[in-house]
Amino acid sequence: MVRVFSLAIACVLALSAGAEGAPSRKRNTSAQERPAPQQAVQEQDEFLSCDVAVREFVQGRKEAAALSVTDVKADGLRMTLRFVHPYGETGDTPPNLAFTRGESLEERRKALNETKQRARLLAEAARTGNVWYVIAVRKESRPGEERRSSTSAQTSEGQQLSADAVVMASIEGRCIPVSQYEAVPLNSLSSDLQQALGQREREASPAENARQPPPS
Numbered sequence: 001m002v003r004v005f006s007l008a009i010a011c012v013l014a015l016s017a018g019a020e021g022a023p024s025r026k027r028n029t030s031a032q033e034r035p036a037p038q039q040a041v042q043e044q045d046e047f048l049s050c051d052v053a054v055r056e057f058v059q060g061r062k063e064a065a066a067l068s069v070t071d072v073k074a075d076g077l078r079m080t081l082r083f084v085h086p087y088g089e090t091g092d093t094p095p096n097l098a099f100t101r102g103e104s105l106e107e108r109r110k111a112l113n114e115t116k117q118r119a120r121l122l123a124e125a126a127r128t129g130n131v132w133y134v135i136a137v138r139k140e141s142r143p144g145e146e147r148r149s150s151t152s153a154q155t156s157e158g159q160q161l162s163a164d165a166v167v168m169a170s171i172e173g174r175c176i177p178v179s180q181y182e183a184v185p186l187n188s189l190s191s192d193l194q195q196a197l198g199q200r201e202r203e204a205s206p207a208e209n210a211r212q213p214p215p216s
Contacts, residue, residue, distance in 0.1 A: 047066065047132060047168075048175075049170040049173050049174055049175045050132065050168045050169075050175040052175075053168055054066050054132060054134050054168060057134050057136065057166055058134065059136075061136045061137065062198065063136065063197045063198050063199070064134070064135065064136035065134070065135055065136075065196050066132050066134045067085040067087065067132065067133045067134075067135070068085065068086070068131070068132060068133075069083045069084065069126045069131035069132060069133050069167065070084050070085065070086070070126060070127075071083075071084040071123070072119070072123040072131070073089070074116075074119045074120075074123065075092070076116065078092075079096045079097060079115065080092040080093050080096070081096075081119065081122070081178075083126075083131070083167055084126075085133045087190050087193035087196060088189070088190040090165070090179075091181070091184075091188075093179045096115055098111060098115065099111035099112040099114075099115055121171065122171075125170070125171050130169055130171065131167065131168070131170075131178070132167070132168050132169075133165060133166075133167050134165060134167075134168060135163050135165040135184070135193075136164055137161060137162075137163050137186070137197055137198075137199070138161075138162060138163065139160075161186050162185055162186060163183075163184045163186060163189070163197070164180075164182055164183070164184070165181040165184055166179070166180045166181070167180075186199055
């Protein structure tokens, strides 16, 4: 009788343990089946991997523009590049003569082919909208402008307006600076680009003021 009672207690304890373990296993199973919270998807920037570099170059200046390069003209003889954008095209880059540093003819020929291949990749990136021509106006005071007298010209006349520009490409998730142009004369830019940079309006303002009748 004692053995039967003991056996019955053992069965009850085993069933209780099984009943307590079932919810735990169920909770574990449901926890495993529950999908992990998705990571926040980073918003795609219009300048792709050059998002930071483009804005850092502009540095908040109002007289600036970031133009999509639509084509790359490569001069295989002179080893220069020219970038086409909606308002015209840039000047030629300095010739890329890195291939001349090879010690042997085979090394120089290999480096030359690599340079030509990079130019083709850059042209393909431009066709897919991954290259930008970023330009920003800067002001340079002429020498001696700080020593103005009462008969000196106005501040606007004592400043030379030029622009700095850079070409950037987003290739394989990396932002690559392709070429940089420093102190570009504004009068060398197309009239449409000057207007996009806010220069045509600035030039028109004094003329408009001159046409206005003097106050009575």
